[in-house]
Structure formats: structure tokens, C-alpha cells
Amino acid sequence: MPAVIPEDSVGIVEPQKIEFTEPLHLSCGRTLDRYHLMVETYGKLNEDCSNAILICHALSGNHHVAGYHSMEDKKPGWWDSAIGPGKAIDTNKFFVIGLNNLGGCHGSSGPNQLNPTTGKPYGPDFPIVTVDDWVESQARLADYFGIQQFAAVVGGSLGGMQALQWSINYPERLRHCMVIAAAPKLSAQNIAFNEVARQAISQDPQFHDGHYYEENEVPKVGLMLARMLGHITYLSDDGMRSKFGRELRSGQISYDFTPQFEVESYLRYQGERFSTEFDANTYLLMTKALDYFDPTATTGNSLATILAKAKAKFMVISFTTDWRFSPERSQEIVDALVDADKQVSYAEIEAAQGHDAFLIPIPRYLNVFHAYMARVEADTPNLNCEGEH
Amino acid sequence: MRADLDLIKDWVEPGKRVLDLCCGDGELLHHLQTEKQASGYGLEIGPENITKCIAKGVNVIEKDIEEGLASIKDNTFDTVIMTQAIQIMMRPDEIVDEMLRIGKECIVTFPNFGHWRARGYLAFRGKMPVSKFLPYTWYNTPNTHFCTFKDFERLCVERNIYIMERTVVDNGHQHRWWIHLWPNMLGEIAIYRITK
Numbered sequence A: 001m002p003a004v005i006p007e008d009s010v011g012i013v014e015p016q017k018i019e020f021t022e023p024l025h026l027s028c029g030r031t032l033d034r035y036h037l038m039v040e041t042y043g044k045l046n047e048d049c050s051n052a053i054l055i056c057h058a059l060s061g062n063h064h065v066a067g068y069h070s071m072e073d074k075k076p077g078w079w080d081s082a083i084g085p086g087k088a089i090d091t092n093k094f095f096v097i098g099l100n101n102l103g104g105c106h107g108s109s110g111p112n113q114l115n116p117t118t119g120k121p122y123g124p125d126f127p128i129v130t131v132d133d134w135v136e137s138q139a140r141l142a143d144y145f146g147i148q149q150f151a152a153v154v155g156g157s158l159g160g161m162q163a164l165q166w167s168i169n170y171p172e173r174l175r176h177c178m179v180i181a182a183a184p185k186l187s188a189q190n191i192a193f194n195e196v197a198r199q200a201i202s203q204d205p206q207f208h209d210g211h212y213y214e215e216n217e218v219p220k221v222g223l224m225l226a227r228m229l230g231h232i233t234y235l236s237d238d239g240m241r242s243k244f245g246r247e248l249r250s251g252q253i254s255y256d257f258t259p260q261f262e263v264e265s266y267l268r269y270q271g272e273r274f275s276t277e278f279d280a281n282t283y284l285l286m287t288k289a290l291d292y293f294d295p296t297a298t299t300g301n302s303l304a305t306i307l308a309k310a311k312a313k314f315m316v317i318s319f320t321t322d323w324r325f326s327p328e329r330s331q332e333i334v335d336a337l338v339d340a341d342k343q344v345s346y347a348e349i350e351a352a353q354g355h356d357a358f359l360i361p362i363p364r365y366l367n368v369f370h371a372y373m374a375r376v377e378a379d380t381p382n383l384n385c386e387g388e389h
Numbered sequence B: 001m002r003a004d005l006d007l008i009k010d011w012v013e014p015g016k017r018v019l020d021l022c023c024g025d026g027e028l029l030h031h032l033q034t035e036k037q038a039s040g041y042g043l044e045i046g047p048e049n050i051t052k053c054i055a056k057g058v059n060v061i062e063k064d065i066e067e068g069l070a071s072i073k074d075n076t077f078d079t080v081i082m083t084q085a086i087q088i089m090m091r092p093d094e095i096v097d098e099m100l101r102i103g104k105e106c107i108v109t110f111p112n113f114g115h116w117r118a119r120g121y122l123a124f125r126g127k128m129p130v131s132k133f134l135p136y137t138w139y140n141t142p143n144t145h146f147c148t149f150k151d152f153e154r155l156c157v158e159r160n161i162y163i164m165e166r167t168v169v170d171n172g173h174q175h176r177w178w179i180h181l182w183p184n185m186l187g188e189i190a191i192y193r194i195t196k
Helices: A131-145 A158-169 A188-202 A220-234 A237-243 A262-277 A280-292 A303-307 A327-339 A354-359 A363-378 B003-010 B027-036 B047-056 B092-102 B116-125 B149-158 B177-181
Strands: A016-020 A035-042 A052-056 A095-099 A152-156 A176-180 A313-319 A344-349 B017-021 B039-044 B060-062 B077-083 B103-111 B162-169 B189-195
Touching (some): A035 A131, A052 A131, A052 A158, A095 A131, A131 A158, A152 A158, A158 A280, A158 A303, A176 A363, A220 A354, A303 A327, A313 A327, A313 A363, A327 A344, A344 A363, A344 B047, B003 B077, B003 B189, B017 B027, B017 B092, B039 B047, B092 B103, B149 B162, B149 B189
Parallel strands (some): A052 A095, A052 A152, A152 A176, B017 B039, B039 B060, B077 B103
Antiparallel strands (some): B103 B189
């Protein structure tokens, strides 16, 4: 809980629910006749709607990107370190949009929301959504705000994949594309980890094939295991060694199966907390969206060929100890962009925090972020410069 | 602007696609972009330089050239430039080959170890030359592969590299008429424009 809202915070923010009634045809062949998106915005949209920045979230993210919902909040939004007055994405200048993607569990249409045709929660019947579908729904969100072209579309991890897809699907609708800690598609190892997570959830007796809402139950253990596994892939070996090492909670080994090493209790804590905050069906959907992401899949053309149609300028960032989406994966994106003769800059940030580093205010990362956003600013006509937010 | 960079600028025709290896803070590329409408990228490994490039609006890619340029396709660039860095490469000959593979032509600049001051230092003091211009001692210098103009030109002959243009400047990056009388003795920095 902040005693006082910091000066560089967007302050107390309120989400809004936006309804869409035009049917959305999804990659899986099904159609969402109507849906809603949970959205937060920070800063002020300028008159010609040219200063908007879209933030795309990762696997477990949502619309609450920055600021606080109340003075009782323990933590600000998930990317508060990067967004606010005077921060890398300066809300004195830009209008920032965060949303909860379709299929999410924080208020947008998804498994835990009521299906308007049945009046019951969608549950496992919510259609499989892809990065393409998200981009389409985000484009409609831009239409809602009257934004023809984003100053930038920005995302980390799965969010970076959405930013990349934006540059391909709507080349005219963004001037800059920031792809952070992402990959052009998942590796077999990435998919394998996701599958173990999905199995942990679906094998939980309380999962009830996804109909656990009706049973008033939650597949807590499955979700917890999925998160524990995921969490290991977000950290680095070095990071875990320096954070936990082989430290024991009580100072000595007790020769039983209770959690004794610090790392065990940490993972259990993270898993348990997540299992009370997140929806199991959404976790399944998000991991599938990750697995299916591959901009080259439908045509079989190379990534460079696909990216040839992009018009945005790109900033690609990776982190040295990220092994979930390693620097080599970001370099694949950079190589394809060079091959396609696109404007791209690339920085590989030295960081011990693994994949999680993209959410952490590492000084060099913030310097690069600030420098690039100055470029976004230079390419944005009629910025808000009066310092309001 | 550094005078050697100013000379290089004249060798890049307008609108060309350029790659600057070890681009530093992006000064040259920035000038080529604004004055010659050049496109392209700088490769750099220094964090501060990378941030400076980004701030200038220069496209910079963090990449260690020593790890290879294999990911770049043949003839991707019109001009590949490397200023004052060939002498710190593990294998200058391989770098030059790679530069000529990915670029149609290349511009290379390096300090001349055959300059009279370096020769005199070694001849009379019997020690590896240390000067304002070459400020390192033998054990901590990044300059592992010094060469003279003659050495470089011999490499060009051996590898069938065609020298399109060359010039030499002094320490202050100035052209002086007398340098051209005996470049390998009097020139401090060599600037070569080469192609295959």
C-alpha cells in the first residue's frame, strides 16, 4: 500500500469495460458474436489521436499495467516501472492503453465470464484464441478510441509476439514496434513446458474438464504446479543461486518431505498465490496461444518475407540470462528484419533475472527504453506537452 | 566530426545501404543518414554507445563481430565500413573477407604501424611504441594485429581485393601534401576503399 502516491505514478486508475457487438471471426473457425474488453488508459489522447501507445500483456498479465486501483493496493500495475509521468513511456506525452486480452480472466470475455447465449460461464467452451485474434480485437479497440495509427505497440514475452504480429497484420497502423524478451515462435522445449503445465491443470480432480465453476471448486493444485513450473522458466540458474542458493528455512535438514530449502517454499508461495488469482481455463488458453504463435505458419514463407510488408520501426530487446526466450531467439527476429531491409535496433541487456528481467527496472534497460521512446516522441506529431495526465 | 569520418562520407554515394561495424556512438551513420539519405545499421557492443545511437535515431544492433557475420546474407549492403577497429580483431583477414561478402564495397581505416614515430620508438628505445595516439602498453592493448599500409596492401593482393581508392591522414586526421610523398612512413591513419 502506498502511503502517498509517488509523483511518477499515474496514480489511482479505474478500469473500463468496453462492449463490442460486431462478430469477431476467430482463427479456430468459431465466431464470438459479442464480447467485451477490460481496459485501462493513462495520459490523454491528443486531438489527432497520434500519441497512443498500446501495451500488450504476457501470459498472466492484464489491463492493470500501471498505477493503483486504491490506496489499499499492495502493488501497482504490472509494468508500473516503465509507465508514468517522466518514465520511459511518459504519460505526460502519450496516451497509453492496457487491456486484458480475450480469453483472459480479469474482466474481458473469457472462460470465467458469462456466455451471453447461455447465461452461464463459458468455461472450457470459450473458443481457443490466437495472437492473430488478439491483434484483431485490439485493432477494434483502437477504432473505438478513434486511433488510426499507434505511435507504438509495445510488449514483452507473449506481449512482444502481439507487437510483432501487429506490424505484419496492420503495417499502416503503428509507427514503432517494441518487441521485448520474445521469440518468433516457440521451440519444442517451450511447448513441452506448456504441455506439462496444462497436464498439471487438467489432471487435477477438481478441474472437472473445465466445468469447475458449476462445482464451486478450483483446480488449485494443478494451477499451482503449472505456475511453479512456469516460474522456474522465468528465472535464471544464476538468479536462483544468488537469491536462494541452498539456504534452509530452519537451518537444518529434517529428513522428511516438508519444504526445507528456501527455493521450495518460495515456489510454493508463488504457486499458491497464483492459484487464488488466476483462472485455470485461461491458463490453458494462454499457453495454447503461445504454442500456436508462428507468423510464418499459414503461408510457409520465411519470417523475412512475412515482415517485408511491415512499415514500423522496430526496437528488439533481450536479456542475457533469459532461457525461456533467449537472446538468440530475439536475434532471429532481428536477422529477419535486417534481411527484410526494415529499420531495427537491438539491445541485449545484461541481467541476472532471466525472462522476468523484462519487468524489472534494470538501469541499462531503462536507458535503452528512454532513448527509444525519445525517438517515438520525435516521430509523433502534436504531442501533449502541457504536463497533464 | 572526426576528419577520417568526413573523408569516408565522401566515398558513400547518396541513398546507399550501409553497415558500420563497431559504429561507436553512431556519429558517421547519423551524418550518412541526414546528409546522404543512407539507410542501414551500426553494429556495436558498448552499452553506452548503443544508447547514444538509439537516441540519435541511428539503427544499432548489439552484436559482437568476432562471433561472426554469418547471419547476414551475401551482398546485403552497398557499403560496409569499419573505422579504426580492424587491428583489434582476432582475425582481420577473415573480417575483411566477411565484409566483402556482405557488402559490395568496403571502407576500412586503421592506424599505420609503419609510421616513422612508431619505427623510431622501437628502433631507438627498443620498446613497443606508446604514444598519445597509441596509448596502450603491449600487455593491455586491444590492438592485437597492428599492420602497416604495405602489410594491408599485400593482404589485398593475396586475396584478390581491388583497392578502389586510398588516402592517408595524420594524427589530427588532416590531409597534408607531404604525407603522400612517403605514405607508409609519414601517414598515421590509412583509409582504404576496397572491393572484390
